[in-house]
Amino acid sequence: MISSRISGFYRMSLEERLNLVAKERKLNEEEKHLIMNSISFPKDISNSMIENNIGVMPIPLGIATNFKVNGKDKFIPMATEEASVIAAASNMASKAYHLGGFFTSQSGSIMTGQIQVLDITDPYAAATRIYENKSAILELCNSKDPTLVSLGGGAIDIEVRVLKTINQPMLIMHLFVDTQDAMGANAVNTMAEAVAPLIERITSGRVVLKIISNLADRRLVRARAVFSTADLGGEDVVKDIINAYEFANYDPYRATTHNKGIMNGISAVVLATGNDTRAVEAGAHAYASTSGRYRSLTKWEMDQEGNLVGSIELPMAVGVIGGATKSHPIACAVLKIMDIQTAEDLASCIAAVGLAQNLGALRALAAEGIQKGHMALHARNLAIMAGAEGGDVDKITEQAIDEKDVRFDRIMEITQQLLKKN
Numbered sequence: 158m159i160s161s162r163i164s165g166f167y168r169m170s171l172e173e174r175l176n177l178v179a180k181e182r183k184l185n186e187e188e189k190h191l192i193m194n195s196i197s198f199p200k201d202i203s204n205s206m207i208e209n210n211i212g213v214m215p216i217p218l219g220i221a222t223n224f225k226v227n228g229k230d231k232f233i234p235m236a237t238e239e240a241s242v243i244a245a246a247s248n249m250a251s252k253a254y255h256l257g258g259f260f261t262s263q264s265g266s267i268m269t270g271q272i273q274v275l276d277i278t279d280p281y282a283a284a285t286r287i288y289e290n291k292s293a294i295l296e297l298c299n300s301k302d303p304t305l306v307s308l309g310g311g312a313i314d315i316e317v318r319v320l321k322t323i324n325q326p327m328l329i330m331h332l333f334v335d336t337q338d339a340m341g342a343n344a345v346n347t348m349a350e351a352v353a354p355l356i357e358r359i360t361s362g363r364v365v366l367k368i369i370s371n372l373a374d375r376r377l378v379r380a381r382a383v384f385s386t387a388d389l390g391g392e393d394v395v396k397d398i399i400n401a402y403e404f405a406n407y408d409p410y411r412a413t414t415h416n417k418g419i420m421n422g423i424s425a426v427v428l429a430t431g432n433d434t435r436a437v438e439a440g441a442h443a444y445a446s447t448s449g450r451y452r453s454l455t456k457w458e459m460d461q462e463g464n465l466v467g468s469i470e471l472p473m474a475v476g477v478i479g480g481a482t483k484s485h486p487i488a489c490a491v492l493k494i495m496d497i498q499t500a501e502d503l504a505s506c507i508a509a510v511g512l513a514q515n516l517g518a519l520r521a522l523a524a525e526g527i528q529k530g531h532m533a534l535h536a537r538n539l540a541i542m543a544g545a546e547g548g549d550v551d552k553i554t555e556q557a558i559d560e561k562d563v564r565f566d567r568i569m570e571i572t573q574q575l576l577k578k579n
């Protein structure tokens with residue numbers, strides 16, 4: 158069992174951090190080398206992943222610490238270009254840690270395929286005929302993926318709706334597929350295409366679109382965590398965190414930024430694991446609108462003891478087999494670092510990060526504002542750019558923050574003065 162609580166992780170060198178994680182999670186030399194030298198990512202792999210490949214666009218990969226998810230400590234790899242994201246998630250996770258960390262649940266691993274049928278004169282009768290043929294439809298779909306079926310998954314049900322559009326009524330059949338540990342787009346799209354001729358015969362219509370829906374509302378993940386008021390800066394701050402959440406829940410302008418902050422964490426883990434960030438993002442934002450208004454993906458309340466309790470619920474279409482999760486060597490190493498075996502485990506960690514990330518932003522906004530934290534990181538980066546090393550970086554950062562003057566020319570001056578003194 159690892160401990161996710163590593164004091165001074167952020168003060169270690171990049172090599173020390175990677176060595177520590179590699180030792181704990183038993184990464185081999187090749188995996189370590191790949192992560193450390195990801196700038197020289199193997200060309201044969203990038204070239205086989207996409208068309209017209211010319212190279213790679215490296216995004217920094219970091220580890221969020223202090224996460225305990227369902228009683229287990231976890232290292233959380235995050236790929237992000239945005240400063241403060243990993244620090245904020247780690248900081249909030251540390252505040253949840255001593256109250257048990259994050260607890261999660263899932264509604265299942267069911268993805269939805271959509272089949273659009275046009276040119277039907279009797280859509281309601283055609284819908285009924287589809288239901289009559291449900292067994293044959295599911296059987297045909299499952300014949301396309303015996304491996305998934307042997308693992309306990311496969312097509313399990315259908316649903317038919319009539320959409321009255323301006324042009325013509327169309328029949329939309331939903332195919333529900335339990336995709337288990339795969340994200341499932343390939344399995345669902347293959348089945349949807351394979352079943353199209355049968356649907357045409359049953360309906361006497363014309364099937365056009367056959368494609369997965371990214372509104373994966375039968376694959377919801379939920380996470381919750383408790384935070385003590387004292388750890389967050391007192392009752393007034395907590396009340397304003399709840400007010401900030403209410404603001405987002407009632408105002409789409411604020412909800413968009415609030416949910417963007419949640420996705421800062423979620424997309425970083427989704428990307429690090431080689432999953433499809435756009436699928437998860439589209440699903441999250443659509444789910445945030447299902448009440449008819451775009452709302453917060455999280456909820457913040459006070460429990461009976463006066464603690465702040467947060468919860469999050471959103472679709473989480475991620476997998477641990479197939480696609481880049483298996484073909485991208487760094488994504489494979491990342492799953493090993495996370496000690497993840499199932500898509501459900503991965504979804505749980507991702508939801509926990511989203512919740513922590515949201516609280517990090519709300520706490521900063523309700524208390525000192527977010528620029529203070531951002532400026533410290535900005536100053537650190539500038540100090541490093543100015544040539545500072547080791548302990549000097551902290552000294553220069555502190556001085557620039559004290560002077561409330563985080564500009565490169567001033568940081569350059571402070572650095573030169575310090576280097577002269579040394």
Ligand code: MEV
Binds near residue numbers: 239414415419519527
């Ligand atoms: C910045 O990337 C994210 C925040 O704007 C999120 C929020 O406002 O809740 C800080």
